[in-house]
Amino acid sequence: MTKKKKRTGKDTQLCVHVSQCQEDPFSVVLEKLNSLTLHGHYKCLNVASGKDRKRDYYKFNCIRAGEKSRNSYRAVGCKAYVSFKVLKCWKDHTVIVQRTYDKHDGHDPSDPKDAHFNNISSDLRRKIEELLSLGTKPAIILTECRKWAKEHGHRDLHNREHFVTPRDIDSVRTCMMRKKHFNCGDSQSVHTLLNGKHQEHVLFYQPYTSDQELMIVLQTPVMKSNMENCAKQAFMVDKDFAEINALQKVFPESAILLCWYHVLQAVNRWLSKSESGVHGLSNTQKRNEIISFFCKLKACTSEDDFKATSAEFCQTFKQYPLVCQYFQKHWEGIGHMWCDYGRRFSHARSETNNVIERFFHRLKYQFLSGYKNRRLDDLIEVLLGKADDYFSVIKTLQDVGRMKNRFADTLSQVSDSASRLMESGWALKITVKNSHGVNAYQVPSESREDMVYDVCPVESYCNCTYGLRGLLCKHLVLLAKLAEVDNDIYPNMETDISTLARIAVKERHYFVHCEDLKVIKMPSLFGNLCFFASAETLQCTCCTFSHYNTCACLKVACSHFKQMKNSLKSPLSTLNDTPVVESTDKKCTEDAVGKRNAVLDTVKQWAFIPEGITPMIDELHTNVLKTKQVGKSICQYEIKTTDNARKIRPLYSSKKRSASIDIPTVCENECEQSITTERETSSGENENLLEYKTKKRRVKAKYMHK
Structure with a gap:
C-alpha cells in the first residue's frame, strides 16, 4: 500500500499564525479559514477524522473533491485543499501552521455556474427542515427560502448555498425521511412495520420473494365500518372488465355500476375520433345531440323504457351507422350498469366515483405535500396514520353538526x-x-x-x-x-317483510341462482326487476335492504338453504318438501318452470320401482356379471370413428407446384386405382370392413414409399 504524499510544490503556500493558549484551536482554525480569500468553496463539516483531531490536524478539501464516478454530479477529483496544524505550548502561545493549495482541477471556480454545486447553508437547511416538519408545500418553501436569502443580503442566484431549487428541497426531505425508516432497505422496513406498529391493521401480508409477488391488504376500523355499511351493496368502477369480472365472482350478490362521468368521457372521446364519422368542427352540433340522447338513455327507469329509447336512438342516427354500431356493441348490452333502472337502490346519491379521485388528489397534494413518494413504508405510514386520522376527525365533526354532511x-x-x-x-x-x-x-x-x-x-x-x-x-x-x-x-316494516317472505315461500316466488354461494333470485312485485340475495354473505340487491339492512329476499334465502341443509339425508323428502323450483338460468320463463315441475312430478311417481320391472332389472344384472366373467369389461374399449392412418400434407401448401411431373400425384392415382381394384375384390369376397381399411393403408403406404 502506497502512501499519498502531501503536495508541497511551488503552488503550495505556507503561513504561520500565533495566538493565545486560552483560545479553542478549532474555533481559531475556522476563523482563519473564513478570513482567507480563496477560489471556490471548501468543506467545513466532518473536516477531519478522529485520528487527525487527536494530533490537532485539520484539513478542508474542495467541495468538488472525491473520486469521480458515473452517478456523481459534484465530485470531479479536485485536489485543492487548506490544512492547519496546531502546535501548542510554544512559549505560552499556540502556533498554527497553514498550508494552502488553491489550484483547482476538473472545474473552474471563477465560473458562476460552478457555485451550483455548493452545499446548502446550515442555517437555510434548518429553516427548510422546520417548514417540512410543518407540512408546508414545496412552492411555499421555495418562496420562503428566497425571502431568507434576500434578508441576509445574498444576491448571487448561482450560489446553491443560499438559493435552492425544488430538487434541493426534495433532497432535504429525503434525508429527513431516512431518519424515520427502520431499515435502509424498503422491503425490510415494510416487514418490520407490518409485524410491529401496524400489525393489528394487516388482513393479509405476503412478502416479496423471487417466487411470489408482494401482496398487502390493510384495513382500519373506520374502513371496516364503511365496508360493512356501504360497499357490498354495489361497486362503482370504470369500464374495466377485468375488475368487473373479479367483483362479480367474489361478490355475486352485489351490483356493478359504471361511473357516469367516465361513460360520458369515453363516448365524447370516441365521437371526436375520425373513425366515428362525426368528428370535426362541422359536426359539433351532431355530437351534442348524441350526448344529449345518452343523457336521455341514462334517465330510463325501467328496462322496457331503455329498450324503446335504444331503438329510437338507432332510428334517429341511422344515417351514421358507425355510431349505431358503437352504441350497440359497447353500451346497449350493459345498460343496467350505467342507467337509472340498474341502480334503483340506495347508493348515497352518487352517480360518479369522483369522490375516490378526490381522495387520490388529497393523498398526493395534502398528505404527501406534492412530493413524489419512492418508498412503500412511507406510503403505509401516510395511509394508516395521517389519512385515517384525518377522515376520523371529519366524520366526528359531521356527527356533532360542526361540518356539513x-x-x-x-x-x-x-x-x-x-x-x-x-x-x-x-x-x-x-x-x-x-x-x-x-x-x-x-x-x-x-x-x-x-x-x-x-x-x-x-x-x-x-x-x-x-x-x-x-x-x-x-x-x-x-x-x-x-x-x-x-x-x-x-x-310496520318488520310485519310487511315477514308477510312477503311467507307468501314467496308458499307460492314458490323465487329461484335458486347459485347453489354454491347460496344465492336466490326473487322477482319484484312491481315491474320486471329481479333481486339476488345470498344466505352466505347476508347481502341482497333490493332497495329495501339498501335502506334497512333487512328484506324479505334475505329471509327467503336463509329459510330455503337452512331447509336444504336439514333435508340432505333423504333426497326424496327434499323433492316433497322443497317449495321451490331450482334453476340456474337467469332468463327462466313460466313455461320452463311448468316443464320442470312436470319432470319433478314424474320423478316422484317413480320413487318406488313397479313390481313388473324388478325381474327385468335382475336379469340384466345377471347378464352383466356373466360378461365380466367371460372376458374383459364391455366398457373397456373405446369406439373410434376416426382413421388413425398417417396423413401426409405438403409443407408449404400456399406455394405453387412446378410444371414438372408431380410424382406424389402419379402415385396417388396409381394408389386409387389399386384401392378400387382391391375394393371390388373385397366386395366380391364379402370381406370385413376392418380388413378392407387395413389393405387400403397397406397399399397407400407401398406407393408412398416408392
Whole structure:
C-alpha cells in the first residue's frame, strides 16, 4: 500500500499564525479559514477524522473533491485543499501552521455556474427542515427560502448555498425521511412495520420473494365500518372488465355500476375520433345531440323504457351507422350498469366515483405535500396514520353538526317534507290496496292534483321521480311515520317483510341462482326487476335492504338453504318438501318452470320401482356379471370413428407446384386405382370392413414409399 504524499510544490503556500493558549484551536482554525480569500468553496463539516483531531490536524478539501464516478454530479477529483496544524505550548502561545493549495482541477471556480454545486447553508437547511416538519408545500418553501436569502443580503442566484431549487428541497426531505425508516432497505422496513406498529391493521401480508409477488391488504376500523355499511351493496368502477369480472365472482350478490362521468368521457372521446364519422368542427352540433340522447338513455327507469329509447336512438342516427354500431356493441348490452333502472337502490346519491379521485388528489397534494413518494413504508405510514386520522376527525365533526354532511342534509330535507305532508292531513287522502297479499298504497301527488303514486313500503317502491331512482322519497317516509302512529292501518316494516317472505315461500316466488354461494333470485312485485340475495354473505340487491339492512329476499334465502341443509339425508323428502323450483338460468320463463315441475312430478311417481320391472332389472344384472366373467369389461374399449392412418400434407401448401411431373400425384392415382381394384375384390369376397381399411393403408403406404 502506497502512501499519498502531501503536495508541497511551488503552488503550495505556507503561513504561520500565533495566538493565545486560552483560545479553542478549532474555533481559531475556522476563523482563519473564513478570513482567507480563496477560489471556490471548501468543506467545513466532518473536516477531519478522529485520528487527525487527536494530533490537532485539520484539513478542508474542495467541495468538488472525491473520486469521480458515473452517478456523481459534484465530485470531479479536485485536489485543492487548506490544512492547519496546531502546535501548542510554544512559549505560552499556540502556533498554527497553514498550508494552502488553491489550484483547482476538473472545474473552474471563477465560473458562476460552478457555485451550483455548493452545499446548502446550515442555517437555510434548518429553516427548510422546520417548514417540512410543518407540512408546508414545496412552492411555499421555495418562496420562503428566497425571502431568507434576500434578508441576509445574498444576491448571487448561482450560489446553491443560499438559493435552492425544488430538487434541493426534495433532497432535504429525503434525508429527513431516512431518519424515520427502520431499515435502509424498503422491503425490510415494510416487514418490520407490518409485524410491529401496524400489525393489528394487516388482513393479509405476503412478502416479496423471487417466487411470489408482494401482496398487502390493510384495513382500519373506520374502513371496516364503511365496508360493512356501504360497499357490498354495489361497486362503482370504470369500464374495466377485468375488475368487473373479479367483483362479480367474489361478490355475486352485489351490483356493478359504471361511473357516469367516465361513460360520458369515453363516448365524447370516441365521437371526436375520425373513425366515428362525426368528428370535426362541422359536426359539433351532431355530437351534442348524441350526448344529449345518452343523457336521455341514462334517465330510463325501467328496462322496457331503455329498450324503446335504444331503438329510437338507432332510428334517429341511422344515417351514421358507425355510431349505431358503437352504441350497440359497447353500451346497449350493459345498460343496467350505467342507467337509472340498474341502480334503483340506495347508493348515497352518487352517480360518479369522483369522490375516490378526490381522495387520490388529497393523498398526493395534502398528505404527501406534492412530493413524489419512492418508498412503500412511507406510503403505509401516510395511509394508516395521517389519512385515517384525518377522515376520523371529519366524520366526528359531521356527527356533532360542526361540518356539513351532504347525504345527511338531503335525508333531513326529505324527512321535513314528509312531516309537512303529515301535518296537512295527507293521511286522509291515501288509499290502501292489496298487491299479491302485501299492503300497497296510493298516495296523491303534492304538486299535481291529477297524479297518484303507487307506493309499496316492503319493497321501498314508489313510482315518483325520486322513487324510481331507488331514493328514499317523501312518500315512503310519510308511510313510515304513519306506521309509527297507527300500526293497524299501516303495518310496520318488520310485519310487511315477514308477510312477503311467507307468501314467496308458499307460492314458490323465487329461484335458486347459485347453489354454491347460496344465492336466490326473487322477482319484484312491481315491474320486471329481479333481486339476488345470498344466505352466505347476508347481502341482497333490493332497495329495501339498501335502506334497512333487512328484506324479505334475505329471509327467503336463509329459510330455503337452512331447509336444504336439514333435508340432505333423504333426497326424496327434499323433492316433497322443497317449495321451490331450482334453476340456474337467469332468463327462466313460466313455461320452463311448468316443464320442470312436470319432470319433478314424474320423478316422484317413480320413487318406488313397479313390481313388473324388478325381474327385468335382475336379469340384466345377471347378464352383466356373466360378461365380466367371460372376458374383459364391455366398457373397456373405446369406439373410434376416426382413421388413425398417417396423413401426409405438403409443407408449404400456399406455394405453387412446378410444371414438372408431380410424382406424389402419379402415385396417388396409381394408389386409387389399386384401392378400387382391391375394393371390388373385397366386395366380391364379402370381406370385413376392418380388413378392407387395413389393405387400403397397406397399399397407400407401398406407393408412398416408392
